[in-house]
Amino acid sequence: MWQDQYLDSQNGKIFLRSFIKDKKAKNILVSHTPVVSTSMISKVYEPLEKYNVNIFAFDFSGSGKSLGTRKWISKDSIIEDFDCVIRYITETFSNEIYLYGSTGIGGIFAQYYVCERNNVKAFAQFACLSYLETKGLGYPLPLVKMVCPILRGLPNIKMTMKAPKYNGYHAREDNQFYEDMLTINPNFWKSDSKFLLxxxxxxxxxxxxxxxxxxVPTLVFKTMHDRYFSIEHFDHYYEQLSCEKKLVEIEDTHNSYYNNSELFCENVYHWFNN
Known part of the structure; x- marks a missing residue:
């Protein structure tokens, strides 16, 4: 039932997975952190199959199975990629498009797009980022302002990133996720400096x-035992939203979007269907 295809874009060819329930059904577009292909992280969104929706998930240009001359992701390419996929869905199916930004950075990328376009019917996100609030990224604001010009001037290099150590609630399950990802992709922790920029x-x-x-109406997931984001981080972001909104507290860890994806997808579907 899942179909793989490539969409032509100005950045090359975007790899797209789709699950079509009905041509007239609502369309849910899913974005994820571009460290593995969407085909490898499909557990995040496959629970949506049981609902009467069409599902679309893609690899950003310069990542995963997407093809082309672009070597890394940029702010502009994120916008262009979303535009390309949404244009395809609108022309092939309908403009009933809902966006679910998941798996950490995938939620932030989706947020960035919605801020720029506001062209979807509703939005749901796991992970969020407020302007000039960098603690959630693990870096103090003065350091970020100092590092950006340096990274901008340097050629792209490969960097090894590591998750913060975590020994709290459901630590075994949360840590197991990273072990599983390393089995799928031994370069899971290697990233482009331009991606970090x-x-x-x-x-x-x-x-x-x-x-x-x-x-647009926005649902924000707040994980209560998150190794990256503090509770205050989620609350600050949610409080400054002026749109119609909903906060869903998940009594679990950062990687629960994957380990407990049925719960996330259930909330996403009901938010988009209300």
Whole structure:
């Protein structure tokens, strides 16, 4: 039932997976952290299969199975990729498009797009980022402002990133996720310096789309035992939203979007169907 295809874009060819229930059904577009292909992290969104919706998930240009000359992700390429996939869904199915940004950075990338376009019917996100608030990224604001010009001037290099150590609630399950991902992709923790620059500039660049308001109904997941994000981080972001909104507290860890994806997908579906 799942179909794989490539969409032509100005950045090359975007790899897209789709599950079509009915041509007239609502369309849910899913984005994820681009460290593995969407085909390898499909457990995140496959529970949506049981609902009367069409599902679309893709690899950003410069990542996963997407093809082309682009070597790494940028703020502009994120916007362009979302535009390309949404244009395909609108032309082939309908403009009843809902966006679920998942798996950490995938939620932040989706937030960046919604801030810029506000062209989906509703939005749900796991992981969030407020402009000029960089603690959630693990770096103090003065350091981020200092590092960005340096990364911008340097050629792209491979960097090894590591998750913060975690020994709390459901630690075994949360840590197991990373062990599983390393089995799938031994280079799971290796990232482009330009990818890091893109993420940091979203938080501090004067032209960042995060400075704009989200105007579409937005659901925010708040994981109560998250190794990356504090409870205050989620609360601060949610409080500053001026759109119709809902906060869903998940009594679990950062990687529960994967380990307990049925619960996330159930909340996503009901938010989009209310």
């Amino acid at each position: 893109t993420l940091l500039e979203m938080a501090v660049n004067k032209e960042s789309s995060l400075r704009k308001e989200i105007r």
